[in-house]
Amino acid sequence: DASDIEKGTYPHFMLKEIDEQPFVMRNIINQYQNENGDLKLDDDIRAAMKDADRVYIIACGTSYHAGLVGKQLIENIANIPVESHIASEFVYNMPLLSEKPLFIFISQSGETADSRAVLVEVKKLGHKALTITNVPGSTLSREADYTLNLYAGPEIAVASTKAYTAQIAVLAILAVDSAHAKGIELDFNPLQELAIVANAMEVLCDQKEEMEKIAREFLAVTRNCFFIGRAADYYVCLEAALKLKEISYIQAEGFAGGELKHGTIALIEEGTPVIALATQEHVNLSIRGNVKEVAARGAYTCVISMDGLQEEDDRIVLPKIHPFLTPLVSVLPMQLISYYAALHRDCDVDKPRNLAKSVTVE
Numbered sequence: 001d002a003s004d005i006e007k008g009t010y011p012h013f014m015l016k017e018i019d020e021q022p023f024v025m026r027n028i029i030n031q032y033q034n035e036n037g038d039l040k041l042d043d044d045i046r047a048a049m050k051d052a053d054r055v056y057i058i059a060c061g062t063s064y065h066a067g068l069v070g071k072q073l074i075e076n077i078a079n080i081p082v083e084s085h086i087a088s089e090f091v092y093n094m095p096l097l098s099e100k101p102l103f104i105f106i107s108q109s110g111e112t113a114d115s116r117a118v119l120v121e122v123k124k125l126g127h128k129a130l131t132i133t134n135v136p137g138s139t140l141s142r143e144a145d146y147t148l149n150l151y152a153g154p155e156i157a158v159a160s161t162k163a164y165t166a167q168i169a170v171l172a173i174l175a176v177d178s179a180h181a182k183g184i185e186l187d188f189n190p191l192q193e194l195a196i197v198a199n200a201m202e203v204l205c206d207q208k209e210e211m212e213k214i215a216r217e218f219l220a221v222t223r224n225c226f227f228i229g230r231a232a233d234y235y236v237c238l239e240a241a242l243k244l245k246e247i248s249y250i251q252a253e254g255f256a257g258g259e260l261k262h263g264t265i266a267l268i269e270e271g272t273p274v275i276a277l278a279t280q281e282h283v284n285l286s287i288r289g290n291v292k293e294v295a296a297r298g299a300y301t302c303v304i305s306m307d308g309l310q311e312e313d314d315r316i317v318l319p320k321i322h323p324f325l326t327p328l329v330s331v332l333p334m335q336l337i338s339y340y341a342a343l344h345r346d347c348d349v350d351k352p353r354n355l356a357k358s359v360t361v362e
């Protein structure tokens with residue numbers, strides 16, 4: 001059938017879409033640069049970001065996780081305060097808004113009902129909204145004041161992969177453009193850094209055997225799995241856990257390393273799989289400490305680190321990339337490990353039970 005043709009030689013859309021990520025990065029670079037190779041973005045969007053005294057990012061699921069990374073990017077690069085919210089919570093529990101808010105909706109499909117409910121509400125209040133989506137003519141894109149496209153190509157697998165990295169890349173571009181608009185001097189070129197990310201992604205896509213091995217060793221029979229990290233790594237851990245639970249049905253949770261001792265560590269038993277991300281220099285010592293703490297209580301640990309921060313027993317070492325952009329690369333092994341875990345457990349990778357690709361009801 002038609003879907004077999006689109007999959008090409010791939011057994012699943014998810015694997016194909018994971019592998020497409022380096023191309024998507026290069027596509028985004030091309031789409032967001034002018035003839036001189038400089039970053040280009042709509043003047044209207046630039047002005048809206050410059051005017052805003054606070055940005056509210058609204059999204060669900062994986063797009064929400066991209067929004068958490070986006071918050072960090074916009075705050076650190078463009079110096080604008082950002083709050084990141086789950087749409088279905090925001091709509092019933094709206095925080096006190098700033099005087100000049102700008103709303104950013106992140107949605108792969110552009111059709112998510114929970115996000116749309118917030119958009120309708122903030123339009124009623126007279127606020128401006130920007131939608132970042134993979135589907136230009138979608139409801140959220142039509143109903144917002146501005147749109148940014150992800151240029152990721154159709155995402156078919158229920159588990160979102162390439163849309164997540166595309167969302168983060170576009171948020172990074174938006175952050176840098178806003179910094180330029182505010183006259184903030186930056187010591188890096190975002191398009192060059194994204195090109196380095198694309199190459200790093202390719203290196204990881206070539207390490208599928210190792211990811212498969214980790215999935216087999218850690219996840220083939222377990223009933224649970226924990227992902228731990230700090231700072232940006234923590235946000236990626238939330239996404240890693242969602243990916244694993246939705247396609248392999250393993251109970252998985254992402255935890256902030258420092259919170260373990262406040263309760264979560266009670267869950268660690270002999271043989272509990274704990275996958276740790278250690279890609280952030282400023283928290284490297286602390287997360288390494290957390291890995292030792294869980295290992296001492298019997299956890300079976302797997303550390304994914306970054307060139308320059310690696311230690312002897314680390315299972316995967318990511319190529320070095322700009323510290324702001326590590327989530328773009330560190331998520332890739334997580335996606336692949338989830339994929340292989342689902343395969344080992346005979347799950348329907350592309351169409352997990354109880355889930356729809358886009359959730360158009362409340």
Ligand code: AGP
Pocket residue numbers: 060061062063064106107108109110111112115158159160161243246357358359
């Ligand atoms: C991701 O793997 C999920 N299937 C899901 O969380 C998804 O990201 C969420 O439903 C939001 O969808 P959207 O980006 O199309 O709005």
